[in-house]
Amino acid sequence: MSGSALASASAAITEPRPWRLLLTLSAVALAALLLLAPIAAVFAEALREGPLTALRSLGAPDAVSAILLTLGIALVAVPVNAAAGIAAAWAIAKFDFRGKAALVTLIDLPFSVSPVVAGLALVLLYGANGLFGGWLAAHELKIVFALPGILLATLFITFPFVARELIPVMVEQGRAEEEAALTLGASGWHMFRTVTLPNIRWALLYGVLLCNARAMGEFGAVAVVSGKIRGQTTTMPIMIEMLYNEYLSVAAFSMAALLAVLALVTLALKSLLEWRHAGLLAATRRH
């Protein structure tokens, strides 16, 4: 959609060539300075003592456990939030009901609340002296300083990503196509699978990738509830901080580089999919 808008704008709005060059170059330079340089520095630091040392630090038992924990958390948090995000976006875009504005604001809450506050809230609710602390202790359930706490914190922080991506797309598309499918005899599930899902797949994919990157990278909220027990409740970002504080900078930056690689892989995956389906994308984006 932005492609055609740009094409039509460029006819009316023109800049002299030197200006265009200058603007483009400064944008690229700024992006390189602010985005690429830090990532490059992380990789340089990780590989300072050679790739073998970096790999060996990642193979340490505590490091492996942190990597597995982070991947496991993302593996649960992303599908749960994708499903919840689709449901919320569906309700907001396709139905009129009282409290719709309140629901939209609620979805934005994790964006506006500091992650540390979110983590503290979990401690207040489920901690030893928390609201449900007594009940949980009586049933020998451990949430804070254990896996469920980390999962809850991650779910809270990453909740908005999928819904936020889907809501504008679904609002713009309206519900006429879904209604058309129903009048043609489709069941609710068939309609969702053949009409709704294909129409939102790109926004959904983008939301899932953002959600995944944040689920793996979340630090603040997880730091409060994790308890930082090595080999048990340390995720990759927590592990990085601990290693860094212990002056194990190669190990810290190797882990940081791996986290960056995981994020870059998801971005590359998205670009690849967009590139592969560019033609279809252009045909179906606008009616």
Add this chain to the structure above:
Amino acid sequence: MHIEIDEIAKNFRGTAALHPVSLAIPSGAMVSLLGPSGSGKTTLLRIIAGLEQPSSGRLLLDGRDATGVPVRKRRAGFVFQSYALFRHMTVFENIAYGLRARPRRRRPAESEIARRVGHLLELIRLPQIAGRFPSQLSGGQRQRVALARALATEPGMLLLDEPFGALDAQVRRELRQGLRDIHDETGLTTVFVTHDQEEALTLADRVAVMSMGRIEQAGTPEEIRHRPATQFVRDFILDAQPAPARIDSGPAFAEKDGAGLLRP
């Protein structure tokens, strides 16, 4: 399919979109719901299709109470004002959608689906466009594809919401005749919503004039034209009478009936 609307009313959050209205639509007829925007005509059409539930009243299809029957079991072919073609499917897939959505034991074989889609593309006189996407079609083509898609499932009735609203005058005239031909060929009970008096009076067998959620008058175009029952119908129809040519500002066009007749 005989459609009987029995004292149907609809409220949206306390405001009445439809006061209790009753209307009988005989099998095989072509009926227009005519009225200005906000008159409740689209709401009534959507209730017939099952896309809205009435707040009170009953809908009878062929004499059977169909008020609670879900949309997908009503056998109503619906053409949306925006056409609502599936944007990620080709024209062929759009038209085949209803047949492919059937449970497996009632689903025709792919060869049969292809045959039927081909036949429908002939019917709407667009045999060449099966492989295109909706975004590659003109407004008139989209409208016809939406019509073919609605007809593909062999519905018991055909419901159209402002079917010609978004089209220019020339295309509109062609498509009106096309719809009339398809109706006469298939004998489908057809209900269309319009705010265009001329369209309703020239195309439909029977017209129900609506205003403020009520049916002001239902009758043949002849009756509506010559014996308007209420002041509203009188005023509303008056706008549709052939416009007298204006001679006070140079040459003028008498635009009605599309003749574009130039008067001195």
